[in-house]
Amino acid sequence: MIDTNVIAISLTGVTKRYGSLTALDAMDLTVPQGQTIAILGPNGAGKTTAVSLMLGLRTPTQGKVEMLGGDPRDIRTRSAMGAMLQSSGVPEYLRVREAIELFRTYYPKPMALGHVVELCGLEEKVNARVASLSGGQLQRLYFALAICGDPKIVLLDEPTVSLDVEARRSLLATIKLIAQQGRTVVLTTHYLEEADALADRIVVIDRGVIVADGTPTEIKSTVGQKRIAYTEGGTAHEFLTDSPEVVLRELFARNAQITDLTVTGASLEEAFLHLTKREENHAA
Numbered sequence: 001m002i003d004t005n006v007i008a009i010s011l012t013g014v015t016k017r018y019g020s021l022t023a024l025d026a027m028d029l030t031v032p033q034g035q036t037i038a039i040l041g042p043n044g045a046g047k048t049t050a051v052s053l054m055l056g057l058r059t060p061t062q063g064k065v066e067m068l069g070g071d072p073r074d075i076r077t078r079s080a081m082g083a084m085l086q087s088s089g090v091p092e093y094l095r096v097r098e099a100i101e102l103f104r105t106y107y108p109k110p111m112a113l114g115h116v117v118e119l120c121g122l123e124e125k126v127n128a129r130v131a132s133l134s135g136g137q138l139q140r141l142y143f144a145l146a147i148c149g150d151p152k153i154v155l156l157d158e159p160t161v162s163l164d165v166e167a168r169r170s171l172l173a174t175i176k177l178i179a180q181q182g183r184t185v186v187l188t189t190h191y192l193e194e195a196d197a198l199a200d201r202i203v204v205i206d207r208g209v210i211v212a213d214g215t216p217t218e219i220k221s222t223v224g225q226k227r228i229a230y231t232e233g234g235t236a237h238e239f240l241t242d243s244p245e246v247v248l249r250e251l252f253a254r255n256a257q258i259t260d261l262t263v264t265g266a267s268l269e270e271a272f273l274h275l276t277k278r279e280e281n282h283a284a
Helices: 046-052 098-104 113-121 135-147 165-180 192-198 216-223 244-253 269-276
Strands: 006-019 021-032 036-042 062-067 081-084 151-159 184-188 203-205 211-212 226-232 233-239 257-267
Touching: 006 046, 006 184, 021 046, 021 062, 021 184, 021 211, 036 046, 036 135, 046 062, 046 151, 046 184, 081 135, 081 184, 098 135, 113 135, 113 165, 135 165, 165 184, 165 192, 184 192, 192 244, 192 269, 203 216, 203 269, 211 216, 211 269, 216 257, 216 269, 226 244, 233 244, 244 257
Parallel strands: 036 184, 036 203, 081 151, 151 184
Antiparallel strands: 006 021, 006 062, 203 211, 226 233, 226 257
């Protein structure tokens, strides 16, 4: 049962500076337990810094970070969190089974080894050495290490990098499953369709501040345009417009022979680009 009254993640007035660079600027963010949140932003926006603060890998210059009401650097708090980072590393001489068993010892009540292996699709590689794994298999192992402790909060940084289509679909289904069990999931990804499909909530960061926060539908509605797509004379046409009614009236008025007509809202990618667009002549 998901108790949304429990606050899983709280950033209050959090600023993080690296010398003269401000990576995060007075950020406020509250995430209830059981919510899946995608943090999006262009390179250098502050996503990685935010996740590092949540994990207790860095400390804020100002403000306060709490995970499940505790300090993320405290061992009791960290034992309730699992993370999959792009910089993850496992000794290559270990076997997959040994790596998972090692990480299970870090947690007070870990998942059963067999359950982790099955969830992550590693049955055929359980006795293989880490050094022999392909890029996609290595990603599945890193995910297994993130969830093997049965954490309440799971932080996933680009979890589907290097995965083929089938492996990506399988991992996304597993992420959705662990979220449905009441865990809080924090996801960063460059695959915006994944954020659209998985997240209850999307937070867009740009230049260290939150520029949008809402459901995928709410984020997409910020574009304020509609996408019209149709085929005419064998040629496909697709574009965004502020006035779909005017366009459709014109098409119908000239008796255009059109097929495959659709009118939809903007995509998450278009909304993301709209929210994070940089002025060409922005002063340095």
